Amino acid sequence: MPAIRAIDKLEGILASSENFLQRMHELGQEPLQQKGLRRLFPPSEAAEMVGRDRTTLARAEPEIGMELPARNPGNNRRVGYTLEQIQAFRRHFGTLPWRDPATDSPLVVACQNFKGGVGKSTTCVNLAHYLALRGYRVLVVDTDSQATTTSMFGYVPDAEIDEDSTILPYLSGYQTTLDYSVRKSYWPNIDLIPACLALYEAELAIVMHLAAQQDVEKRVQFFMELKYGLQTVADNYDVILLDSPPALGMISINVLMAADALLVPSAARMFDFSSTVQFFRMVHNYIGKIDPTKQYRWISVLTTLFDQRYESQKQFFEVMRTCFGDSAFQRVFFHSAEVINGAAQFVSPYEQPKPNRKVLEMMDNVFGEIEVALLKEWPSKRGLLSERGIA
């Protein structure tokens, strides 16, 4: 076979594959030509979400001042409410679960592990969806140039997001707050700071910038940039979720320093386990060098991609539980066809118009445990937790 010119060959590959990606995004957006949350919540489910009964909701409809969905002609019931309407009901009845700004701080949770493909982005997006359905105000920050999370929010990152819309201008010192980068998503209570491939170049740009700093103190400050940036927008949110790149680099260190809590997805497999141990080793080293006084509210491993058909995974899950002790969540994120099939169209199981209840139940269990870990950090929620029998 004669050798081929790399550039020509790559151009051919790129032309057809980029075209395919564009088409898949368009399919995910049809028929509205833009991605939207099309799931409706039947009255009984809405009632449970709001914390009032169905009749009370129906009576309050005129008061929330919003156009309501059509009724089913058969039984005259609402076909379903949108999440926006449910949020309006929650506001009306005072059942929004927001933190109390007087006592509770916004929490920055990093989904981080240097191992690739362990479900960081999937956990980040699905946890954001779970928290949003529960009524919290969530900011999702995509810090990974692969931009998986940005794609899940309906964007074709490299066509629709330019570097000026990412965290890059802030990290490069061209912006003084992150306000410019925050955009509304099609979820009423999730905002997004997107990523795109250009963020990869940021790694080098930051190193160059850093190398130019003579002063050690200033160099260390450089790793705190994202932390300070998030502080400029944090007041608007209850939870800020950071999706991280699968490698140690300048952005990952910034993520480590910005986080209040580390959520570490790891599959129950030998190589993933050893990578996770290595991740903790590196985190230990870098924090020791940059800021030995750094505190986390919690560090917790979440077992992901769990497939109980494999005996080895069950055994590894036990190993992880033993090794990580109370630094591991009890619940596991099961491997599910629903997650993979949904991802092919850039939708999560929570966004399916007719969701698979069993899968939602599994994810609600996992994320419910994480929600409790968050609530424990908010003094105003102590009463609520003790009502639920949680110390």
Ligand SMILES: Nc1ncnc2c1ncn2[C@@H]1O[C@H](COP(=O)(O)OP(=O)(O)OP(=O)(O)O)[C@@H](O)[C@H]1O
């Ligand atoms: N619970 C699950 N069930 C089935 N498939 C899953 C599950 N979680 C993640 N996946 C799939 O595994 C793959 C990797 O997941 P994801 O992109 O979330 O990992 P990641 O750690 O963010 O990867 P990267 O290191 O490249 O950023 C994706 O194809 C995703 O759809």
Ligand SMILES: [Mg+2]
């Ligand atoms: Mg990812």
